[in-house]
Amino acid sequence: MSNADEWRVYPEELARRCKDSESAIRSQLKALENAKYIRTYRKSFGGRYGTEAYRFCSDRKISDEAFNTLKAEQDLELEKIANT
Template sequence: MNNAFLQDTSLSLQAKGLLAEILSNKDNWRIYISELEKRSTNGRDAHKVAYKELQKARYIRVVKISRGYKKGVENYVFAQDVPIDDSYLEYLKNYLEKELSTNSNNSTY
């Protein structure tokens, strides 16, 4: 993990700690704020404030993928140790849509 985000003076220590906790997981771990809340003594509101701060600074970005007509939307959360720009977010979205369509075509049910 790059430590550039730890040097970002625009981030609070709470946000830096939350991002470090997120980035310390396996690459395929899905980010759930409720899971992160269980790992610390900080309250739910403190986590939500730090999470929103990381979103505003673009260290966390959310991609919403439609599951189909009347099936809802699924959120995929991405986090990096450097801010995620719009062009990379678009790449992630396209890659994710391709992977999901490939996996649904190969399902056995």
């Protein structure tokens, strides 16, 4: 499957693209997350703005160090957006 770099992983969208159910997709994503091929960063934007989940996916395990770097880069991008 090929998508734009900014495409975000949505279980509902994956289920529509294949024959598996949404619950099966969620189980498979959870297994990949447990194995550290997917790491999820939950960012709070304060009370009324809620929380957003950002999923980082790789064909290799994402180490804690790499995950921290990805989170820092995501925060910088969000800061740029907020300041424009």
